[in-house]
Every structure is written in structure tokens, then in C-alpha cells.
Amino acid sequence: MQYESQRVALYYFGGALALFVAQVLFGLLAGLVYVAPHFLAETIPFNVLRMIHTNALIVWLLMGFFGAAYYLLPEETENDIHSPKLAIAQFWLFLIGAAAAVIGYLFGIHGGREFLEQPLWIRIAIVVVALMFLYNGTMTLLKGRKTVVANVLMLGLWLAALLFLFALWVPANLSVDKMYWWWIVHLWVEGVWELIMASIMAFMLIRLTGVDREVVEKWLYLIVSLTLFTGILGTGHHYYWIGTPGYWQWVGSIFSVLEVLPFFAMVVFAFYMVWKGGRDHPNKAALLWALGTAVMAFFGAGVWGFMHTLAPVNFYTHGTQITAAHGHLAFYGAYVMLNIAIMTYAMPNLLKRAPYNQVLNMWGFWVTTAAMAFMTFTLTFAGVVQTHLQRVMGMDYMQVQQEIELFYMYRLGAGAVVVIGVLLIVYSLVVPGRRQAAEAPAAE
Amino acid sequence: MAERLTKSAARNVFYGGTIFFFVVFVALVAQSHSYIVTKSSNDDKLTADVKAGKLVWEEHSCINCHTIMGEGAYFAPELSNVWVRYGGREDPEGARQALKAWFESQPTGIPGRRQMPQFNLSEEEMDNLIDFLRWTSKVDTQGWPPNKAG
Numbered sequence A: 001m002q003y004e005s006q007r008v009a010l011y012y013f014g015g016a017l018a019l020f021v022a023q024v025l026f027g028l029l030a031g032l033v034y035v036a037p038h039f040l041a042e043t044i045p046f047n048v049l050r051m052i053h054t055n056a057l058i059v060w061l062l063m064g065f066f067g068a069a070y071y072l073l074p075e076e077t078e079n080d081i082h083s084p085k086l087a088i089a090q091f092w093l094f095l096i097g098a099a100a101a102v103i104g105y106l107f108g109i110h111g112g113r114e115f116l117e118q119p120l121w122i123r124i125a126i127v128v129v130a131l132m133f134l135y136n137g138t139m140t141l142l143k144g145r146k147t148v149v150a151n152v153l154m155l156g157l158w159l160a161a162l163l164f165l166f167a168l169w170v171p172a173n174l175s176v177d178k179m180y181w182w183w184i185v186h187l188w189v190e191g192v193w194e195l196i197m198a199s200i201m202a203f204m205l206i207r208l209t210g211v212d213r214e215v216v217e218k219w220l221y222l223i224v225s226l227t228l229f230t231g232i233l234g235t236g237h238h239y240y241w242i243g244t245p246g247y248w249q250w251v252g253s254i255f256s257v258l259e260v261l262p263f264f265a266m267v268v269f270a271f272y273m274v275w276k277g278g279r280d281h282p283n284k285a286a287l288l289w290a291l292g293t294a295v296m297a298f299f300g301a302g303v304w305g306f307m308h309t310l311a312p313v314n315f316y317t318h319g320t321q322i323t324a325a326h327g328h329l330a331f332y333g334a335y336v337m338l339n340i341a342i343m344t345y346a347m348p349n350l351l352k353r354a355p356y357n358q359v360l361n362m363w364g365f366w367v368t369t370a371a372m373a374f375m376t377f378t379l380t381f382a383g384v385v386q387t388h389l390q391r392v393m394g395m396d397y398m399q400v401q402q403e404i405e406l407f408y409m410y411r412l413g414a415g416a417v418v419v420i421g422v423l424l425i426v427y428s429l430v431v432p433g434r435r436q437a438a439e440a441p442a443a444e
Numbered sequence B: 001m002a003e004r005l006t007k008s009a010a011r012n013v014f015y016g017g018t019i020f021f022f023v024v025f026v027a028l029v030a031q032s033h034s035y036i037v038t039k040s041s042n043d044d045k046l047t048a049d050v051k052a053g054k055l056v057w058e059e060h061s062c063i064n065c066h067t068i069m070g071e072g073a074y075f076a077p078e079l080s081n082v083w084v085r086y087g088g089r090e091d092p093e094g095a096r097q098a099l100k101a102w103f104e105s106q107p108t109g110i111p112g113r114r115q116m117p118q119f120n121l122s123e124e125e126m127d128n129l130i131d132f133l134r135w136t137s138k139v140d141t142q143g144w145p146p147n148k149a150g
Helices: A004-035 A046-077 A083-104 A120-142 A148-168 A174-211 A213-238 A249-259 A260-278 A282-305 A310-318 A321-350 A359-391 A397-403 A405-430 B008-039 B049-059 B092-104 B124-138
Strands: none
Touching: A004 A046, A004 A083, A004 A249, A004 A321, A004 A405, A004 B092, A046 A083, A046 A120, A046 A148, A046 A174, A046 A321, A083 B008, A120 A148, A120 A174, A148 A174, A148 A213, A174 A260, A174 A282, A174 A321, A174 B008, A174 B124, A213 A249, A213 A260, A213 B008, A249 A260, A249 A282, A249 A310, A260 A359, A282 A321, A282 A359, A310 A359, A321 A405, A359 A397, A359 A405, A397 A405, B049 B124, B092 B124
């Protein structure tokens, strides 16, 4: 940590970790309802459990991105955050908005577009939060050094905020509604969020490996180019069966297969930089997460996405547990792990702890990642059986669900282990290590 | 990475390419928008009742258990073709009554079975919701879902 104003990131990281725990706890409850369907049925029905699970995820990932941005912008631009006070006010508005939304959900106050269930005034509050950040971040960037890392990060956050404006408009025609809904959902996670991911990765790899910035930044341009060249038209893989024209089956299939490329490039980039750099950075856990996020994003988003993205395959698998499997590993690999990577890198610096609970943190990595992989396998098997019985044989939905109950039991077990892993990660980041005084100071 | 590729060239490729692909995407989406409204979705039959039905659908967040056109949660059956599954094409009045009876009988309380909440919909809300589901079943979705099971 070189700038005092970087410390505002701690608010965001703290808030993000708290919501992370809430997210996995509600996920565990939802997983339990699959196995014991009467559990909570009268008090918190499944739809509410699920919307809290997904909303908490999205909010904490965004909080992590804001925290990452406030951490890395000063170092990249070589000057303090324009207004740390505004950044703190932005945090509290975001947190209070999220809390109000969740409490509202528990009382049945919500909208009905998936992931955008927030009442209108909360969506407007989110826009205000985004504007506060964009003003603060952009001013910081404008008066300082304009590196590629900082530019790409701010571009990603600007575009994410602009695309969110579609959340304010709910078309009456369901097909039109869906088509523009994907402008937020797809163009976020398979578009501009990857810009945020790649730039944070580049920032960490420069610090962790010591490779020359010129090299890293060329890679960064390559990865974000591949991302948007494939990901924008890759939106077409959501336009197969919603009332849109048939040519999307070609456009979507071709471009979304290519969406694997940026994720593969990210793996090559991360490992090549580590090999080339050869720096022995004391924060081993941060490096583990950085490499881990590249690998797991490649499998979760890349391989598991490819598996069901071709239109003739998707015709049968669309909206089955295959989609759930992909969704879980993609979000975990690309965005959860990325956020934990930057927190693992930044929090010891911000808290002036050297090297902190590294071993415990790495245990958290392996426990959580293994359990997420297992969960993904169980959902994939469930999805394959479901696809065959329901989509090929035409068996009734509820009957099929009974046939695949075993997989849901395994999934629940995996979910319980994920919760344990997440608690290990949070503990390792928040609680100081016992040996901290004896260790050498962390390198920036 | 090739030494010949300068950083400013990489930057130009990124911004130029992104703008190109985005323009193509916007053009295709504009065409699709007009296709939905004029061809695939019976936009002219999007009556006040259907619109009100979509609001009922949203107010109770049905999508966080069910899927519609394959999108949503995967906890409960697909509903874009529920009208067809209930025989609405052959006997619209019968399907309507059957769906209403279904809404009213929730939760079933059957042991080991997933429970749908009782939403206490009024007669008008049920009619609107069913109108919305019927309208949705008539959208041309390129033959999806593969069969009645949804």
C-alpha cells in the first residue's frame, strides 16, 4: 500500500466478505429445499431463497470490484483517490440498498425479472452508487498516470454501469423483455466484467511476477480484444429460443464457441507470466488464487459453457441442470476467485499484516474449489439424465426430478463443504495470523 | 507476444474491433426487435389482460422457481408451453379451469414433493396470468421446447 486513500477498499472488501457468507448460506438453504422440499416452504419459499442467493452474489462481486478499483487506481495512476469520503458514502449507500432489498425480499417485496428483482427505487439507488464511483474513479484516472490496466478497468466499469440502465426498462412483450435483459446479464458476465477481470489479473501479475508492464499490457489488450470480439455476438446463444430469428443459431453457435479463447488466453497469460517473471513473491496465496481463477474460469465459463452452447445441443439442454452446473462453476471460477485473489493480495497490505494466515487461506482455496468442482459434476450428471428423460423421452418434469434426487443429495453435501471453505477463507483474511510479528514485511 | 505488435497497435485493434462487433450486434438486435414485434410474437394480441398477467407473473417472482422459454430457476416446470400441456389448444375453457384449480390447491402438502406457495390470486389476476401464459405459448420459438414436458 502506497497511498492512504487506498484504505477505502477495506470497506468494500469487508462488506463483500459478509455478503459472501450470506450468499453461500442461502445457497445451502436452497440446496436443502431440493432434498427436503417442505423445509421453510411456508416461511421463506424457494423463489425468495434463490433471489437472495443470486442477488447477494452479484452485489458482493460488484463490491469486490469497487474495492479492487479503489485499491489499484492510486497505484496505477500514482495519485490518491479523488474523494475518499465520497467512496465511503458510496459504500454505505450500496450496503444499505442491498440490505433493504434483502429485507424486502423476505417480506415478499420484489420484482420478477431474474437477478433484477430489486424494487425500482433500489435499482435507481444502484445507478446513483455507480455514478458516485464513476465520478470518483474517472477523476482519479484523469489527474494521474493513464496506464492500460487503469483504462481497461474503468472502461469495464463504465460499460457495466451503462448496460445496467436497461434494468430500468421492462418491456411488456416477453420476447423483447428477454432480448434486452441479456444486454445486462450476458454483456456483463461474458463481456464487460471480463474487462474488469483481465485488468485486475494484469495488475496482480505485474506485482506478483515482476514481469515488465509493457509485456503484460499487450497481453491485456489481446485478452480483452478476444473477449469482446467473441462475447458481443456470443450473446446470440441466448437468442435461440425466445422468439428471435433463426439466424441467431448460427451467429450464437459460432461466436460463443470462440468465447472459450479469451479464457484460454487468460490461462496461458497467467502461467507464462509466472514462468517468465520468476519473482519469489512472499504472498503465495495470492498467486495461487490468481492462477486458480484463470484455470477455473477456463473450465467453468469456457469448457462448461462450450458443452451446451451449440444450438443443436442447446435445443435439448436449455434450461436444465446443465445450465445450473455451468452457472455455478463459471461464477465461482471467473468472479468469486478473482475477487478473493485481489483481496488475498491487497488485504494484508492494507492491514499492514505480513504474510498473515497464508496457509489457512490456501486451505480455503482447496476446500472451496474442490467442493465447487464436485457440485458442478453432480449438477452436470443430474442435467445429463434430466435432458435425456425429459427432453428426449418426454417424461414429465416432476417425475424426472424424482429420478435425479440422488444428485441433489450430493450437491447438498458439496454445498455444506463450500460453506466451510468460505468460512476458512473469510477467517484467514479477517483475523490476523499468530506468527505475523515474526515474519518479514510483505512486498507491495 | 510478437515484438512487432506495438502497444498502440494492440489498443487500436481492441477499440476498432469492439466498435465493429458492437455495431453489427446492434444492427442484428434492431432487426430482431422488428421480427419479434411483427412476426414471431403476435404483438398485436398483447392486450391489456396479457400485460396485466405479466405483472402478476413478475410480482410473485414465478421465475425464481419456474423457467419460461427455458430461462429462470430450474426448480419447477417450464411454463412457456404450460397452456399446451394443459390442453389449451383443444379445450381452452377446460385448460383455464384446470390451471385455476391448480393455483387454488397450492400448497399441495404432499410429502416429499416440492411446494408451490399459495399466492391468493383474485379471479381477475388468475385470468390475466393465464392470458399471459397462453400468449407466451403462441410465440414462435423455433420449435422449442422439444416436447410437451417442456
